[in-house]
Amino acid sequence: MWPDDRHPRAHALLAAAYAQPVLRRLLPVNSHFNLWFATSVEEPWKFRVGHVRCPDEDGLYGVRRRGEPVARTETPEEAAALVVAALPAGLGPVVTSPGG
Numbered sequence: 001m002w003p004d005d006r007h008p009r010a011h012a013l014l015a016a017a018y019a020q021p022v023l024r025r026l027l028p029v030n031s032h033f034n035l036w037f038a039t040s041v042e043e044p045w046k047f048r049v050g051h052v053r054c055p056d057e058d059g060l061y062g063v064r065r066r067g068e069p070v071a072r073t074e075t076p077e078e079a080a081a082l083v084v085a086a087l088p089a090g091l092g093p094v095v096t097s098p099g100g
Contacts, residue, residue, distance in 0.1 A: 013054075029048075
């Protein structure tokens with residue numbers, strides 16, 4: 001993180017996700033401080049998996065599924081654990097052949 005980082009809670013979500021080996025195998029997508037994961041770098045919105053994590057305004061971390069709240073946690077590590085627990089078994093990156 002840069003010394004003048006204005007968004008330490010968003011970075012904390014990324015760090016907590018990186019600490020989870022299964023999440024390191026996926027593509028992290030961060031948009032508007034929301035963090036979600038995909039199994040492909042090509043059109044990641046089509047290969048979105050699991051829950052979305054976001055820092056809430058009141059200091060908690062929200063976990064959502066299709067826009068609906070699933071849980072609120074006190075730490076980003078707890079939010080990451082919820083995301084991992086909800087992933088399908090055997091999940092890994094989607095491998096596409098060259099040219100399609």
